[in-house]
Amino acid sequence: MPARHRIRTLFALSAATILLLAACKGAEPQNLLVLEWSGYEAEDFWTDFKSDNADAPVTFEFGISDADILAKMEAGSQADLFHFYSGWQQFYVDGGLVQEIDTSKLTNWDKVPDSFKEQGQVNGKQYFLPWDWGFTSILYNTDEVAEVTSWDALFNVDYAGHVSMWNDGPAAVTVSAYVNGWDETGITADQLAQIEQAWIAQKPLNAFYWSGEYEDLCPAVEDGTVWVAYAWQGCYAQALYDGIPVAYATPSEGRNSWIGFYGISSKTDSYELALKFLDAKLADLTMNNVVTQFYYGAANQDVMNAIEDEVLIEAFGINDPTILEHTNFTPPVTAEQRSAWTEMWARVQAE
C-alpha cells in the first residue's frame, strides 16, 4: 500500500474512532439500579422488561420502609428508579429527588385508571407511576373473634396475647385517628399524647408487632397465634387459600387504602431506559404476577378486570361496588409530623 493511502486509512480510522467515542459518550448507560422493597427483585415482577431488554442488566438495592427509602435517596443513592408508597410523594418533589415522567412514551399508560394517575401527580405534573395498591384493615380469625366492625378491635382486651399491630408509628396514628374520628393530617400535640397512652395500654395485647407481612404475620395468623391483626389484603388472600377461617373487616370508620409508586431519580443518566422499565412494569404479564403471587392490586385495569379467582375477587372487594365509599386514602403529612409520630412509637415500644 502506498504511503499516501496508508495515511488516508489512518486518518479515516482515527476519525471513525473519535466519532464512535463521541457517540458512546452521548449514549445512555444500558443498565438500571432500582431502589426496591425486598421480594420485588424477583424476575416475575419485571419479567416483561427482562424479555424485551435482555442485554440491559437490572440490579437492586433495598429499603425496609418508606422512611428508609426516602433516607437512601436523600443520602445520594445512585438508584435510577425507586419504589415507595402513598403519603411520601411531596417529599421527593420538594427534595428535587424525582423528575417528571414522559407518559407519552408509555404504551401501557392507558391501562391505568385516571384516579390512580392523579395520585401520582404533584403540582399538576406526573412525577410518579402508580403500580401496586391494596387495602389496610383488620384481619381476624372468625373461630375466635366475633364480627369486627371497628378499628377498636385492636384494643379489645378479650383478645389479649393474640393481637398483632404493624410496627409503624404513622400507622398507629392513622388507626387512632380513625377510632377517635380525628383528622390525621391535623393531629395536635395533645391528641398525640393521648394516642401514645392508648398504644402503651394496648401493647400487652399484642403477641408481637409485625414487620414483614408474609414473614411474620401470615404464619402467625395461620398457626393460631394471632387472631386480630392490622393487615393488608395479601395476608387475607393467603389465609383464604390455605383454608384458615378468616375475615377482612370493613370497619365503620372505613378501610385504609394505599398505592405503590415508582419515581425516576432526578440524577439518572438512564432516563429513556427507566421509561422502558416503567412501561414494562405496567405490562400485563408483570402486573398479573403481582396480583397472583403477592395478592396486591395492579394499576393495570385490564389485569384487574380479568380476575376470575374467587379468593382474589373477595380480597380486592371486586364484587362490592361501595367498597371505595368505605375507604380512606392515605393522605400526605409533613416531615415534622412523621418524625413526631415515629418518635412517639419508639416511646411506646420502649415502655
Next chain:
Amino acid sequence: MLGRRGTLPVLVGPPLVWLALLFVAPLILIVAFSLRPEAGVVSAGEPWNPSLVQYGKVVGTPAFLRLLGVSALMALGVAVVATMLAYPVAYFLAFRARARATLFLALLLVPFAASYLLRIMAWKLLLGPAGAVNSLLSAAGLIGEPLDLLLYSRGAVVITLIYVWIPFASLPILASLQRIERSQLEAAADLGAGPWTRFLRVTLPLSLPGALAAFFMVFIPTVGEYVTPTLIGGTGGIMYGNLIQDFFGRAGNWPLGAALAMVMLILTVIGVLVALRAVDLRRVAP
C-alpha cells in the same frame, strides 16, 4: 530480615489500618450524626451545627433509659448463665476429653455452620404454640392449652440468647484452662488437696480471666442485641437495640438513632470499667 524497629509496624500496621477504617471512622461518623439537631437522614454536604438536642431527647425520655436498664439486666443474666453453662463444657474439653478433645471442640462449633437466623427460626418453631416444647408438655398431660409465654416474651429471648452464646463463651474459658500447668494440680494433690479443693483453690482462680473474658464477650454485644428480640421477643421482649435499629432503618432518623447508640456505648463502657475495677484479676488469679 526486618529489625525490631521494622517488625512492629509490619505486625501492628495492617490491623491498625483495618480498625481505623472499619471501627474508628464509623464511630466518629456516629458521634457526628448524634450531634446533629435535625431529625431525619444525614446527607453528604449538609451544614453541620453541633448540638446536644438528640442527647436531650434520649436522656429526657425515661422509657428509653428504662429499656436500656432492662436490656443491661437481660444481658447480665444471659452472660452469667451462659458463662456458668459454658464452664463445664470447657472443663470437659480441657481435662476429660483427652485425645477426642479436637473432635468434641469441632462438634461444639458445628452450630456455627448454620446461619444465625436459621437457628433462631428453629427456636421459634420449638417454642411456638404447635412447637416441640408445647407438644411434649401436652402429650405428657402437663398442660391443656399451649403455653403462650414460651414464645414472644422476654424469657424466650433470654433462653435463646443463652443457647446462642454457650459455644462462644466456652472458647476463652477453654484457652485459660489449657494454660494451667498440670504440675500445679499435682502439687496440690501431693499436699493433700482433694478434687474439690484443687478445683476451688487452683483451677477456678487460674481460669477466672478466661471466665471473665467469656462474660464480657457475651454481655457487651447482648446489650445491643436486636435480631433475636425482633424474631421471638414479641412486644414484651423488645430490647434497646431494637430502638436503635428502628431509628436507623424504618424511621429514617439517624441523629436520634446515633444518640441512642452513643448513650448505650458510653454507659456500657463505664459499666465494664467499673466491673473490671471491682473484680481485680491480679488478686483472684495470682
